[in-house]
Every structure is written in structure tokens, then in C-alpha cells.
Amino acid sequence: MSQSTVIKLAPKSIKQRMSKDEVKALLAYYQEITTKTGEQLNWTYAQSAFPYEIRETDTSFYLKGTNDKYYGLILSIGEEESGGYIKITLPASATNGDKGKANELCKFLAKKLEAELHLFNGRVMYFYKR
Template identity: 50%
Template sequence: MSQNAYIKLGPASEKQVITIEEVKDLLMYYRSITSKTGDQLSWGYSEAAFPYTIEEKKEADHKWFYLKGIDPQKNKYILIGVGEEKQPESEELMNYIQISLTDISTHGDKGKANEFCKFLASKLKGELHLFNGRVMYYYPKK
């Protein structure tokens, strides 16, 4: 059974609308800052921090992509997509990022997906709905 986490972008978020390319750019930024950490430690930390390649299929239509694990023993797949939903109370559209684990995803994938979720939510100041149902708020409180 697949599991999903969501980063919802509300009015207090850094952005209210996000594209799949912007999500890829944020993951590339994550990769670059972790590789700099590795350089400072004289250790190949970037491979441990981001052990994936970014793959996109033609049928994705710029709505989703997947991260494919470099070492199939440790990591398999994480799916990442963007979408929008109507808010029941206001009928306004709210954009979100969805992170999904497949049936063959490993525990390593879930750990990395949680890291990526927290990183993206903190950068975008969004509302993070974790795989376990808990919610973390990264937007500024009024």
C-alpha cells in the first residue's frame, strides 16, 4: 500500500503556486548544500544525503517525477508531484506538493522522503502533512 505526504501552500506560505520545475530546483539546491557540507567534512556526504537520480516520464506531463535510488539495495523510488485542491470552507484553490512512497519503497526511502518533506516545507513555509498523519506548520503564525 502506498503512503503519501503533502506540503500544502496556504496564504501565509512563501509561494501560493508552485511548478514541478521549481520543486526540482529546490531538490537540486538541497543536493548542492549537502555536497558543500561533505566538502567541509572531507567526506562524500552528497551521495548519502541525496542517493537518487531525478527521472521524468513523458506521460508525467510536467505534473510529477520520481527519484530513483542509485543503490537499489538501500533505496528504490520516491514519487513527487504537484496539484491543487478546493478548500471546502472557502472554495479557493490550494496548491500542494505530494510525496508518495510506492509498495516497493524501502525504509531508507521513507526516511529520505521525510527529510525532503521537511526541507521543502521549511523553504516554502508550508503546512506539512506527514506519512503518519501528523501535521507540522512551517508558516509564520499571526
């Protein structure tokens, strides 16, 4: 059974709607900063921090795992009346490593966007000023 976490863009978030290109730019930025962290530590951290290959579809991104510890994640973008959202879904065949990486990635995205994060376990984290 698949699980999902949702990053909701609240009225006080930096943006109320996200385009596919903006999400792609944030993913590229995440890869860039993890690569720089690895360079500072003299370690190939980029492969461990983001062990996925990004594949685009019309409405979403499929992050395919690049080694046996990771299967993949699905990122989709949508809109509701109250604002936009980014949904990260773990397929039924996802590993525990995928869930950990999904948690790291969704927290990063929610902090960058100052959004509301609904985690896999049902808890909510608020990254915008209330």
C-alpha cells in the same frame, strides 16, 4: 501499499502555487547544499544525503534509488481550491531508507516554502507564521 505525505502551500506560505521548474530548482538546491556539507566534512555525503537519480514525467518526478538501500520516491505537484501542494509518495516496494529520506526531503521543502506539512503518520507540522 503506498504511503503519502503532503506539503500544502497555505495562504501565508512564501508561494501559493508551485511549478514543476520551481520544484526541480529546489531539488537541485538540496543536492547542492548536501554536497557542500560533505566537502566541509571531507566526506562524500552527497551520495548518502540524496541517493536518487531524478527522472521527470509530464506531471511528476520519479526519484529512483541509486543503490540497494533505496528503491525510489514519487513527487507530484497539484492544486486545490485553497492552494497548491507537493505530494511525496512511497511506492509499495519502498524501503525504510526511502521513508527516512522522504521525511528529510519533505521537511526541507516545507521549511523553504513556509508551508504546512502532513506527515506519513497523520501529524501536521506548520512552518508558516500563524
